Amino acid sequence: MSMIPKKPAKTPFTDHQWQAIHDEGKNLLVSASAGSGKTTVLVQRVIEKIKKQTDINQLLVVTYTNAAAREMKHRIQSAIQKEINQCDEQEQKRHLIRQIPMLGHADISTLHSFCLKVIRRYYYLIDFDPVFRLLTDDTEIALMKEDVWEELREELYGNDDELFEELAKAYSSDKNDDGLTTLILSLYEFSRANTDPLKWLSDLTQMYKVNGEDLGESFVFQKLLKSQLLSTLKTMDDLLDDAIAMGNNEEELGKTLKILIDEREHAKELQTLVKDNDLKEAYLCIENFSHARWYVPNKKTTSESVKEMGKEMQVFRKKAKDLYKEMESDIFSFTPDEHLENMSRVSLLVEEMARVTKLFYERYKNHKADKKVLDFNDLEHLTLRILSIETEDGKEPSEAAIHYRSQFSEVMIDEYQDVNQIQEEILKWVTQPESLNGNQFMVGDVKQSIYSFRLADPSLFIEKYEQYEKKEKGERIILAENFRSRPEVLSFTNFIFDQLMDKEVGELTYDKSAKLINGYTAFPESSDFNTELLIFESKVEESENDDDDESVSSSFSVDSKTKGELYMVA
Incomplete structure (x- = not known):
């Protein structure tokens, strides 16, 4: 069990920052909101480790960019020098001084830089030629992929394969087949973010498999469409509720309210059917429903306030109606049986997509081998092969993994919300297994995850965020205090995201634990900063x-x- 030292009265750190700096003996996830001082906390944690006689080379600190790594080293060096100047105990001072020359070779870097170091040291474990050039120019990489794809594409067209031609036709225009090119290259990139790209491609068709004749039990509906449908119907329900609440006290709006109440009941009925996975009945329910013509009383005796209220109600009703029409055209334009037939045909095309992408995968891999070049993603896959060994009982740590597990007393990951599946697996093999005391320290904020286009997987953060709240396999620390912005900015930001962000939209509920708190009280009071x-x-x-x-x-x-x-x- 970790013994956190008592916080001094004059320390600049908050209680949660103090815990994040000193807590240990378990995996820790620090959810650090914008402006909460996460870099300061991370640097101070490193310093506290060093003060306890840990050498800097016993820490692995993973950053997202090279610039962040350079800044981290600079800040750690400045902090060490400050400690040296303040230290009176000679043995401790010698230990601190010894860290300065070690800092230049310390494992404070991007994950790709660490992977490169692993490959240079343990290449022989996978019978890999260590003489290679790392591709860093995006243009060169794009041209290389284009050359490989053009050669493969011409070969596939020449094979007179009907299924490939159907795939090409589905994703091509009258002028070119750029859509097909984008599809295959995108699938290739997505596959490479997984630990086993070829298996990931093979599993794609499973999404379109349906057991029996029940579309409601299919993967596509359960994992992709159901939550979207329920969210749409709930929004419609809320909009109609608001419209009804506006006119509830006006007798003249009775006919208008009847229209809204009928549509709200229809939305509620659909919600029940979708929750029960009864898509056949939901389709019939939609097919037999039609929106009534809008009515607002316009008699001579009708007051202007009632007419105006009717117009306001109409705005909410139109938003609900637009959502309904969009849902109808997107999802219920075919019967469930027609959807099943379409999914069966699509399954064949997805299988062909996977086959073609696998062919490109192998061709491009061989092309790079011939040229003796690697890209950044290759570094990750090679490192994973070095760190883990395939056995009959699964995967086991290699001698490289055992070495790094014994070397690193702690593995610190900055911007953890932007880690992907394969990077997560690499980090697993250099940290202590879950059966022992955790030694992983992760810092990030899922609300700031913007790198999905680079195949980051925020669900990794969210899974730990929810597990560690229950103290399962680790502990969660929330740094909610913001020291960068005025209270007016924080209040308005909280107001906006409280309306917008939930599990469906942002993968995280914007609840009390996620809201920004003013941590800096020295702002001058003024009414000029109202939002x-x-x-x-x-x-x-x-x-x-x-x-x-x-x-x-x-x-x-x-x-x-x-x-x-x-x-x-x-």
């Missing part, structure tokens, strides 16, 4: 018929008829 919204619309086209439901527009929307920008100033 201000500036909305600019360059052009709005309005229909002549204001009573037509399709003509309703909101000044806050930006669509094909409205071009504009939204600015926030605080």
Whole structure:
């Protein structure tokens, strides 16, 4: 069990920062919001480790960029020098001084740089030729892939393969087959973010397999469509609820309310059917439903306030109706049986996609071997092969993994939210197994994960975030205090994301633990910093018929008829 030292009265660190600096003996996930001082905490944790007689080369610190690694080394060096100047105990001072020359060779780097070091040292474990050139120019990589693909594509066209021709036709235009090229190269990149790319490609067709004749039990519906449908229907329900609440006290709006109530009940019925996976009944329910023509009383005796209220209700109803029409055209344009037939045909095309991508995978791999070059992703896969050994009972640590596990007393990962599957697996083989005391220290913020296009997998962070909250396999520490922005900015940011971010949209509920807290109290008080919204619309086209439901527009929307920008100033 970790013994966290008592926090001094005058320390600049918060309680949670102090825990993140000193806690040990288990895996730790530090969820650090923007401006919460995570780099300061990480550097201070390194210093505290060194002060306890740990050498800097006993720590692996993984950063996301080379620039971040350089900054980290600089800050650690400055912190060590500061400790040297303040230290009176001679043995401790000698230990601190010894860290300065070691810092230049310390494992404080990007994961790719660490992988390169592993390959240079243990290449013989996988019978790999260590003489290679690392590809760092994106243009050169793109041209190399293009050359390999063009040769393979011409060969596939020449084989007179009907299934390949059908695939090419499905993803090509009348002018070129650039769509097919983009598809295969994208699939290749996605596969390489996994520990076993070829298996990942082979498993793609499993998504389109249906046991029996029940579309509701298929992978596509359960994993991809169900949550999307329920979210859409819940939003429709809420919009109609708000519209009904507006006019509930107006007798003249009785007919209008009847329209809204019927549509809300229809949305609720669909929610129940979707939850029960009953897509056949849901399809029939939609097929037999039609939206009533919108009605707002327009008599001479009708007050302007009632007419205005009707228009406001109409705005909410139109948003709900638009969502319904989009759902209908996207998902319920075919019957469940037709969907099953389509999935069967699509399954063949997906299988062909996987086959072609595997061919490209092998050709490109051989091409790089002939040229004696590697890309960054190759470094990850080679390192994983070096660190783990395939046995009859599964994978076991190699001598390289055993060496690094004994060398590193702690593995620290910055920007953990941007790690992908294969990087996670590499880190697993250089840290202590879960059966022992954890020695992994992860810092990040899933709300700041922006590298999905680089195949980052935020679900890895979220899984630990939820596990460690229950103290399963580790412990979670939340740094919510923001020391960078004024309270007005934080308050408005919390307000916006409280409305937008949930498990479906942002993979994380923006609850109390996720909200930003003002940690800096020295800002001068002033009313000049209240949040201000500036909305600019360059052009709005309005229909002549204001009573037509399709003509309703909101000044806050930006669509094909409205071009504009939204600015926030605080």
